[in-house]
Amino acid sequence: MWQQVEQSLHSSMGLVVNKIATLLPGILAFIAAFLFFLLIGWLVALLVRRILTAMHFDERMRGGASAIAEWSPRATPSLLVGRVVFWCFVFSGVVVGVSALGTSEHIVSGWMLGYVPRLAGAAILLLAGNVLARFVARSVLITGVNLNLSYARLLSMGVRWMILVLTGAMVLDHLALGGAIVELGFGILFGGIVFALALAVGLGSRDLVSRSLEREAARPVEVAQPEKIHHF
Amino acid sequence: MAAVEITEETRQQAERVGPPDVVVGIAGAVSADELRVRAQQILSELGSGASSLRFVFAWPGATPEAAAGAAQPAENPALTLVPFAPPTQGTGELWADVSASQRAVLALAASLNARACIVIGSDLAALRTHLIQLFTYAILDRQCGLVMPVYPPAKYDGLINSGILSPLSRALYGKRVHYPLAFDFAASGALCAGLARTSPAAANSLLWPVTVAATQFPQLPVGQVHVDAHHQVAAEGLELSAVLGQLAGSLFQEMDQCASHWQRIRGSQATPAWGNAADGQPDGQPIDPQPMLDSFLLGSKSLEEVWRLLLPPNALLELRRLTKLPPDQFRMPDDLWACIVYDFALAWRLRTINRVHVLGAFTPLYLGWVASYVREVSNLTSAAVEQRLEQFARAWEEKKPYLLSRWRWPDRFNP
Known part of the structure; x- marks a missing residue:
């Protein structure tokens, strides 16, 4: 033996x-x-x-x-x-x-050779997504601050993560990893975020919106005052 | 040189009267009838004293309707109205269109071999006899190459000019000029072609007469005249960040292009001024700087990650300290503000981040300076404000070595 x-x-x-x-x-x-x-x-x-x-x-x-x-x-x-x-x-x-x-070794190289274009495509997608996320997030942040929006930072962060999540899903899909789980997971996640935001705004600020509308309706028409400061 | 179309009829008319002494050009659309009336009035008021000088009034009216209006017989045979084609591509940006029209006027004056060219804003606020006399005197009698206006002092007017353009231009090019970017100015015949020249790479760049005079024609003296006119700028629909970005971006671009010139210039020279300084405008109601301060505070809270890429640690520390001050004690030191503008100019040059973002992140800082300035000058008289602005401009000159160092060795550690 x-x-x-x-x-x-x-x-x-x-x-x-x-x-x-x-x-x-x-x-x-x-x-x-x-x-x-x-x-x-x-x-x-x-x-x-x-x-x-x-x-x-x-x-x-x-x-x-x-x-x-x-x-x-x-x-x-x-x-x-x-x-x-x-x-x-x-x-x-x-x-x-x-x-x-x-x-x-034919089998290994055949598989690897076939996968290289996918890897390259995924890398380009990841890079482009990151660059785009950073650019758009910074644009939103700067524009928001210049419009005096106190939630500009939050808005910018939200936009950044939306693009990053979208990029991540695209990369996984391109690499053919996860199959239908990625599509399903992304759909649920994205839809969930939008639904949660809609609920939060709809329910949470219902009173706020109604009060704001009442105030707007009751406000007398204001005559625009001439600006006292001239920047240019 | 900017292309200027002169109609055949106009060309014949110009050849008949010969080369003019002075071209008075309107930089922007204007009514032909109003211009004719004003020009006739000026010629009659100039009288015999200036009768030896030949004036030509140019206006962007080379359209069929406008040309028909110009063809009407003039009451004064000495009046020569020369229409020229307005710049074809309007950018829709206030100062870019004004600069394009100014270049067209200067190019026309150069093509007519005029001895002097007076550029007047399209609202005709400065088209007055004594101002034409003053500009003519400064160019033809005092041999100035360039004459810029000094508008009546107003504490809260033209703050981008007071806070950035004027002190930066003075520190860089060594000419103490109140308004380096103006609606009205005059240039000698020698300078006209240089000013009209538009580099093809900068089709929508603004016209900075002082920069051109200081860098390309340093031998020509620069003067100023007091212009008691107030231009109404249509500010409706214009966003502060967009206008600030346009003006500061254009000046930064000039800085980049003329770096070899301004790095050799130290200190500044006083420029002679003619005419009587107008009284300052009444103060009116006090201004609350709190909204501007709030914008600055919001910017410092939200844009710190962007500012960190553009400003050195010391400036960031100073800004953080400012945010902790109570509103009534908020004051941005002159040297800090000068260094911030210099750092943004450098970031614009190096493209540390996208240039649109560089200029966008600048607005809250500018509003912080405005808040500090408004608080400081609210109780000062016009004369005291002028003194304060002079002190402010000197701080920029004193900080120029900092700019030189950063510009030449941007990678060197800077605390």
Whole structure:
């Protein structure tokens, strides 16, 4: 019996070692391809930045109401273009590396290769959602404060989380994780929030609204007073 | 240079009378009949003293109806009305449209080879004989390159100008000018083309005559004349944050473009002023600064996360201290306000956050300054207010090294 156990262990060990030996060249090829594209990307991005600087790309973009300049608040437009080029190469390196992995193991690489576009799409969605949430939340906050709304911060936070939740659901859906649970969960959550808000406003402020309407109806018509302060 | 269309008839008329000495241009839509009456009155009042000078009155009326109105025979044969095509693209923004019209007037004067150009606001409040005389005197007799107006002092008028535009322009370009952005001003023939030049990248940028004069024509003297006119700005429908964003944003843009010039300028020079200073307007009822203070407090409570990206820790600490003061003791120090504006200009330049957000987050701070200013000057006379504003402007000059340091080394730690 011990012989059979030993034989079984030996054969499983052999299988695992064999599997690793089969995968190892692919992993090495993946790392080599990734590093190679990383280096190429860095060099090309550097070259692109140099060329754009020589062409006075930043000045041209800053001069007009350029969309690139507006969406790259901290970085210069040439730096932004350089970064895009660099990350394109990194992405290509990952794809080439995964396909190199495929020469050693078809099943793993096939699954991974098929999933890479989804991962990339999800990453872009997540990034775009975060940027959008931050931008819109800040816009709402600043506009609200300039309109003297005391609840501007709350409003901004609500808008931010709405966009983030929506983004999260879209990302999970794009990754095909969770299946119908995500759709159902998001629908319930979103609908619940809206319903709760409607109930809160409808029931909680019923008296407030009626009092406000009564006050408005009873208020005499006011003649607009000329402003005493002129800002411009 | 801004494109100006001159009708063939007008061109022939201009060639017949020869190059004018002075072009008086109206920057904005105006009734042809009213302009003709006012121009004839001015020419007759100028009389023999100025008879040697040839005046041309230009107005944006190169439309069929307006041209028909202009073609009517004038009572005074010396009167020359020159219609020109108004700027084609109206932005709908108050000052952008005014600046476009001003550029068109200056471009026309440059194309007619005028010795001087007087730009008048479209409400014609400044189209008066003695003001035309004063502007002409300053340009032609005193050889000024640029003459800006000094409007009658009013404590609570033009607060964006008093609180930001005037002191910032003075600290940057070293010219003590009360109104760097004005409806009325005059320029010499040499300066007209420079002022009319519009960079293609800044089609809706505002016209800052003092900046152009100080940076591109530093050899030309700048003067001022007292203009006893009051312009009525249609403020209905205009949001403070939008107008403040437009004016401050435009000035920050000029700062960015002229950085190499203003970094070399230290201190400021007094500018000669001609004419009699008008009396200040009566005080009227006292103003309650509490609504403005409330806006500031709301901003400091809600916008701290945004201000933290734009202001250094020291300024944030000072602002927090201000929020804890009782309303009757609220006062924003001059140097703090100057540093805040400088920091916002830097944030606008660096695009620390979106520029619209930078300018939007500026409004509550500005209202805080207004609240402090209103509380401080409520019991002062007009003369005392002028002195106070002079002291205020000096604080901006004293803080200019701070701006220079931040501008040159923005990444250096700044407590």
